[in-house]
Amino acid sequence: MSTAEVPVTSDDQAEHADSPGYTQPVVDVEALGLLLDGRYHEIRQLVRDNLAEHAGILVDAEELSRADFRERVKDVVVQMAGTGQTGMGFPEEYGGGADIGASVAAFETMGFGDLSVLVKIGVQFGLFGGAILQLGTKRHHDAHLRDLISGRTMGCFAMTEFGHGSNVQALGTTATYDADTQEFVIHTPDDASRKDYIGNSAVHGELAVVFAQLEVAGESHGVHALVVPLRKDGQVVDGVRIEDCGRKMGLNGVDNGHIWFDQVRVPREALLNQFADVTPEGVYESAIENPNRRFFTMLGTLVQGRVCVGGAAINAAKVALAIAVRYADRRRQFEASTDGEETLLLDYGMHQRRLFPLLARTYALHFAQDVVSQQLHDVFSGPGPNEAGGESEQERRKLEARAAGTKALGTWHATETIQECREACGGAGYISENRFDALKADTDVFTTFEGDNHVLLQLVAKGLLTDYSSEFEDMDQFGMVRFVAGIAVETVVERTAVHKLFQSLRDLLPGGDQWDQEAGLLDPNYQLAMLRFREEHMLAGVARRLKRGIDEGLNPGDVFSRVQDHVIATARAHTERLVLEAFVARAAELEDGDLKVALNLLCDLYALTTIETDRGWFMEHGRLSSARSKAISREVNDLCRKIRPIAVDLVDAFGVPPEMLRAADLVGGPGRDAVS
């Protein structure tokens, strides 16, 4: 589903808060909940039921020893696997659900609960299972899928090394083919090449998908993946050494370890040979000739993990908001002068300012996540990258960039939101029972695992700058610098989608060149045009700076370093534009009525706080006058006051299971009814 092509008609504005006909909406919580759940309501309900059934694990996380908690988490994962919840992304013939979108929806919903369970599921079914499915062929599927889907075989995804987390193309582990025995020899040449922080490896993992430099007949073919046994009957096999990573900030129910391989031999068939193979005689074969492209095609299978983590992070933020908003709706502090009763926190303007923009952004990201998850479903339900032509390949690159951007913004949003909500609950927010302890500690790594957010935003920017061209995968960041510097700046900008959109919108907007003066702040066309202008302008600026740096004779590394903050800002601006488009399009689809009014309040608040946050940039670039900038801040406050009466309904609609909101002192005991 592409939302970009849906221009919003002026009729849609009638529902916005500045129209004369505006009346305060009444929110049907159940209807809004169904709207949020979307087509995957059923699987989300199954997960909610599973979470409620195993709610005791939230207490276990605090009370059990690390060793016991790891076992408990494993048990819950296996039990949940038994309900079919975790196998939705696998083919039916192996016991899966054959619905990738459902698999993402299930994973996202796990974000309401204990996140060790979530991450263990991610490692087992997403990373390990996903690699077997996507990188392997029938022999691997037949050998492993049924057992891993049921949780009988636990596995690891051994990519990251101590020396290389982000730059995985430079991994040090080797897999050398021995034609005499028809085996690969897996080896860790030095400590920098030890596999690091590998989930499931310290205790439970029996198998690992190991990423290593493939060497055949003295020639290196780059990073490939192989299935390597780690344990047999619970004992670590010869040649493998595993050390426990020990205590982490959070996610202590997941057993992370360091792994070293000392000349470990696996049969030739252990190579996951979807994209490349080695014949018994030792001839390397691949349908993808370019080694870089081959590597990035394999890496592309990681995209599902990023989509999943982004969605889970957004849902973790919902839990924090549900607690903080409900708390602020019952907690009073300091006396208002008139009636002698103390004032509810949620009636303070500052408290609204702290929570409601985050609430609005949570809704925005939810709908943006729906779009990326649907795209993932479509791309991965279609023909594989081997069979598909170039156009499909470009679709995959675009999906990867979109998933990267949404993951980065979604996970940073979770960190920020959980922190703000914790502080908004004062000292009570510090007590573990009230959930913020686990929410903070467990989500903290989301911003740097499954792709470091800054590195992911660079990936987004690379796509924009190169138009996802065929050279896309070949280029590291410095190659990208040279590539962009070699073409005209106008070319970079003109071929981007946003440029075309912006051109067509320029005519549509009221007032011609004066559009930013004339258009109503609550006109989604105005809001979108602002974000599109920013993106286009930033993109051109990056291209110009890169070109200038190379023209001045600087080396690409220095050029990149100097432009890097602009690169990151551009990627962020791009993703924020996509998020707003998704929200605007979803709201525009709705029938007129209170739900639409409520969502438009949130959509306006998201759009205007996004502009407000970056108002310095818009003023610097002549797209916002002082007066209008101040008007935006006033409008934001006004929107907050309009959201105040429906705020509790808006968080209730998230459908966080009552058992997941322990926080008895904060939200009034288990369950919604105790509060209302």
Add this chain to the structure above:
Amino acid sequence: MSTAEVPVTSDDQAEHADSPGYTQPVVDVEALGLLLDGRYHEIRQLVRDNLAEHAGILVDAEELSRADFRERVKDVVVQMAGTGQTGMGFPEEYGGGADIGASVAAFETMGFGDLSVLVKIGVQFGLFGGAILQLGTKRHHDAHLRDLISGRTMGCFAMTEFGHGSNVQALGTTATYDADTQEFVIHTPDDASRKDYIGNSAVHGELAVVFAQLEVAGESHGVHALVVPLRKDGQVVDGVRIEDCGRKMGLNGVDNGHIWFDQVRVPREALLNQFADVTPEGVYESAIENPNRRFFTMLGTLVQGRVCVGGAAINAAKVALAIAVRYADRRRQFEASTDGEETLLLDYGMHQRRLFPLLARTYALHFAQDVVSQQLHDVFSGPGPNEAGGESEQERRKLEARAAGTKALGTWHATETIQECREACGGAGYISENRFDALKADTDVFTTFEGDNHVLLQLVAKGLLTDYSSEFEDMDQFGMVRFVAGIAVETVVERTAVHKLFQSLRDLLPGGDQWDQEAGLLDPNYQLAMLRFREEHMLAGVARRLKRGIDEGLNPGDVFSRVQDHVIATARAHTERLVLEAFVARAAELEDGDLKVALNLLCDLYALTTIETDRGWFMEHGRLSSARSKAISREVNDLCRKIRPIAVDLVDAFGVPPEMLRAADLVGGPGRDAVS
């Protein structure tokens, strides 16, 4: 020491980075360390030695059970007390050091180590001991000080209640005088009045200073403090009920509890009677007639705790920066095109942008903290509030406001800095051994305890708006609204210090009204003038808005709610101005040389990033052109590149004991030498 009166001469500019004579400084780490330590170098070294001696507690925090860790923390606290470290703020006749500044310096330095030890020290010697010292008289000093200074008697500070954290004037606990027995009866009337999160109470506290509504002969006299026994021979005394708060996000070495009192009787002499007393016959007496002023005078003794927490937070941020900067100076990722070696993280422009402004702000806050700590020393070493006249009372109010602002900014800075540094260390930052786990979890509550940061900033704003007038203590936030609305806006602004300063500076600045166009970005006079203008303008805006709201007939609660975000922003702008003044003044004092050049780089970076962050506001208010705003961003990047070569020296100068930087994988093993 007042820094505000020190106008910077144009000579000082010669050392700034835009002068033609600029050469990259070489940093003498030891000399810079001594400069940072200042006059309390000796006591800071004692604490460093104590921290190193008990370094094993960083591991114990992870490995011991909660019960065992609490005992361990208590033992370390008592051992440290034995070195004299924790008693610096008490009179010599009871075994103290009689140096309040030294007591603050010692506490701040504890911020490098385990923070449960820090907070337990804060509860025992700062809150409990401080209340006995400040609110009690000789009979209480004789009875308790010697034993509490040595740690033989452990005590609690029982103020906060479930229903009232910030608004402590509305506490529910009562202390009713029974003239027949000459006793006070301490009672918890309902669950909202239970004492909440009271440190030292779940296990160790034998005594508590309990804040309760004093009732004598049927008349209520507001909140007063009494010494109440909690335990005798380790057993909780009759009438007292204590529940363990259980697991918290961090600080699990401190035993927090909930306390209920059921008609507990204490002798008349238990009342801490420095500011008020009850005769045996039951007559209430106080030299301070106004009950509000009496209450806030008692509360004023809390100021030392706020100064201490702010300083500790700044030092915790130093630990995070020391780890992240050293890591980025040895960690390589992605290949630069030229030499085939991967690039150091610290050579990436974005990485510099993420860390160096935080490093600069840490230095700025360090010097601002020095100023507030010195003021605390001066005020509390002078005559007490009973003996002193009105002027001294106004000095106390100013100190309270300054301490509140610095505590708020310092603790938020710690939260932000630790988070950014964690992310900048990637997955390695998530492993508990690498320190960020404890740093994040333990400091998290700093923003909301010892005064919620938002409430503290409101206190700052109240002082500015009322000029710390005699009505200061009488006013709650709504009273403040009415007060301000009742006087001319000009009056509010004119009588503030910033207005006078700004007037005198206007003449001094080059270019008259065009000063913002003409002055050099690295001229501290320009930077200060910008922050002063912002503060003055915001303050006038708040006054105008409050007045308008009341004139329009809104009730004070609604008016306050609508203006609250401006109130908070004004207090923040005020405190940022004080911080910059402190930094500029300290740098200006230095002799010419490399240290001065280095500190000026940091001072410029702090000033310009502060302006850059709020550049939207400056442009809205006509004090920054687009071109100049962009120039500031370029200058910030340029300053970051200049700081790059000395960044490791700048964090080494903090003097974090090597044993406190566990993080072997990140910083290259224990000790500086392993890295350099």
